[in-house]
Amino acid sequence: MSGMEQKNKPLLEVRDLAVAYGKVEALQGANLTLRQGELVTVIGPNGAGKTTLLSALMGLLPARGEVTLDGQPLSADVDVEARVGRGMILVPEKRELFAEMSVEDNLRLGAFSRRAEGRAARDDTLAEVYDLFPRLKERRGQEAGTLSGGERQMLAMGRALMAKPRVLMLDEPSLGLAPLIIREIFRIVAELKKTGVSILLVEQNARAALKVADYGYVLETGHVALEGPSADLAADERVAATYLGGKKG
Amino acid sequence: MDLQILLLLGQDGLTNGAIYALLALALVLVFAVTRVIFIPQGEFVAYGALTLAALQAGKVPATIWLAVALGAVVFVIDAAIALRARAWRRLPGLAALTLGVPLAVAALIHGLDAATLALPLQILLALAVVAPLGPLIYRLAFQPLASAPVLVLLIVSVATHMTLMGLGLVFFGAEGFRTPAFSDGSLELGPATLQYQSLWIVGVSLVLIVALYLFFGRTLTGKALRATAMNRTGARLMGISTTLAGKLSFFVAALMGAFSGVLVSPVTTLYYDSGFLIGLKGFVGAIIGGLISYPVAALGAVLVGLLESFSSFYASSFKEVIVFTLIIPVLLWRSLTTRHVEEEE
16 A cells, blocks of 8 residues: 555445345345555455446445445435446446447447536547557447457446546456457556556456455455455465465466 | 329328328337337327417417426426435426426416417427427336336336327317418429428428437437447446436427427328327338338338328228238238347346
């Protein structure tokens, strides 16, 4: 942790968050803190409740427990759109792009929550996103549905950035991508962190995630099994054995 | 058949086709955004025409009281929800939209002598009465069921149609009305005689279609509506409210329906229940477009208009049968060529 005061301010706090699908408890009493400008990762195996956690934070799923943003509680009646308005943006695992629209239209819609700011401000952000993802600029007129897997992930991330998020939640950004593209995606995640946005990164690719993150949580069968600074987690024997493929990590 | 009859039928077909095209586009829009098959579309046609006729007769159209009443109900419900969430800041905007707009239009109608106004102003006033009914009806009948299956939405849609048609009888009585043409007379063009009103209908329809095209293609709001139609979850995650998109699509549909009514009322006498059949013909066009494609739906609607016009000449008593039979080969062809996709919840 750097000594910067702003960096230590908790931005998103999650207390005893629980989600049930019928009788199945997908998430049981999860606690998590994301501080200003921090990159926090949640790692864990398939079905541990990682996507459920993000969906609940976003208001897509009904959940019990307490979530606060800037100290303000996000109660159940704060719906998805209102959470987006407060600066919470989720890049879902399925990307959820607008397939029959151009890359540029997808990006412009990313700034829908900022429509009151005027076009000039949104155009500036578009230019920044194009700087970060030159590939998207090349393909700006192409339909999103025709992009490759890596490009789709870039578009989903670019679209999220158009909203100028305060909390950026990334759900398995490396899922289904080739190793070379994964490296590129994580390089961009690291770069995003430098811009000051607070990031909650959910990943199965624990090695890459812990490398870029400040702090990590290990989620197992719906509860937080382990947490700590990511360097400590990466050095932890159990984590290394289970998630990093043995001693090599 | 000589050339003159051919031209006459063609003109008739295109004129009606233009109206059906407007309705077909509205149906596609509503279905794409909300998954509601918008049966009450025809009622907006009748309401638009009959409201205009009432204004021209110097009467206060009862539709305005429907708007005021629905607005008040929506205000009470949404204000209660806002208060429970302690969202005081939502109240002024809510009051302005649900109470302010209908009351302002009502005050205008009372304050102005609508019968003496110029026709364009009377039309604007009629649209201002009828179009707000769209989002109000969405709020009351469809928003609480936003995630219900298509069949449930269809049942509610039929119920809404019945209710509005019944209210139409109460509001306007059983007699039919016709409004004066936008401009009288006709244009001689070689062997063809073009009625000015037909030109108005086709011209205004084209302008509206272009306006819609620009709205969907160029504006952020229009793109947001298309985005909701394409990917509801994706749109919500960008802060595009499904509810707002639903209200907006119903507003556009009500506006187009009412405008269609205003356009056709100088060429056909409209009754409180005339809208249903007109709306159904737009629906045939929308089905030809698979309830997805705007251009195919519009072209399909024009085809319906032409088919109707020519079959009224050759087999006048089977006119409606022929038009609605068109749906069978279309559905057959659609079911053979499109992959069946399970409805996503």
